[in-house]
Amino acid sequence: MALKQAVYILIISTVLGLGLNMVRADRIPYFGQWRSLHSGEGPITPPQPEAGDPPFVTIDGAQIDFNSGVAVFIDAREPEEFECGSISGAISIPFDYLPETDLGPYFDSVLAGVPKDRRMVVFCSGDECDLSIHLARNMQAEGYTDLAIFFGGSREWERFGLPMERRSQCDE
Numbered sequence: 157m158a159l160k161q162a163v164y165i166l167i168i169s170t171v172l173g174l175g176l177n178m179v180r181a182d183r184i185p186y187f188g189q190w191r192s193l194h195s196g197e198g199p200i201t202p203p204q205p206e207a208g209d210p211p212f213v214t215i216d217g218a219q220i221d222f223n224s225g226v227a228v229f230i231d232a233r234e235p236e237e238f239e240c241g242s243i244s245g246a247i248s249i250p251f252d253y254l255p256e257t258d259l260g261p262y263f264d265s266v267l268a269g270v271p272k273d274r275r276m277v278v279f280c281s282g283d284e285c286d287l288s289i290h291l292a293r294n295m296q297a298e299g300y301t302d303l304a305i306f307f308g309g310s311r312e313w314e315r316f317g318l319p320m321e322r323r324s325q326c327d328e
Contacts, residue, residue, distance in 0.1 A: 210303035240326035
């Protein structure tokens with residue numbers, strides 16, 4: 157009798173769950189290409205931004221921006237780290253190498269032809285790196301208007317198996 161009740165409860169809860177999922181606006185697709193985490197870790201959660209900071213974007217948001225082709229990805233890490241592996245198509249603007257004054261002409265030369273209102277996703281290596289936050293703040297001060305900070309950075313991107321570009325062979 158208890159087994160029969162357990163089966164009924166399982167069937168009813170499955171039907172109820174599937175039915176509710178069908179009517180929700182933010183439903184979970186039943187079939188899809190799901191990323192697998194090799195390390196078993198979940199997505200990195202960014203810190204709370206300060207007032208006026210560009211918004212943070214999660215791995216999902218960064219992947220949508222990448223796949224849609226609307227965003228330019230900006231790598232804030234050291235040039236050597238960029239060469240060893242970065243998000244495919246990213247532009248290197250190492251925060252530690254920024255000129256101390258007059259950033260406008262520097263950004264104009266590095267981002268030649270990229271409008272200031274174009275979507276830009278700024279990242280560094282991961283959750284222990286805050287270079288992306290500082291670079292995005294500087295870019296915002298120079299008039300770039302559609303910035304996002306991908307706090308998971310190149311490590312999370314690579315961990316999810318997303319496209320990376322390696323310009324040289326490096327020891328890990």
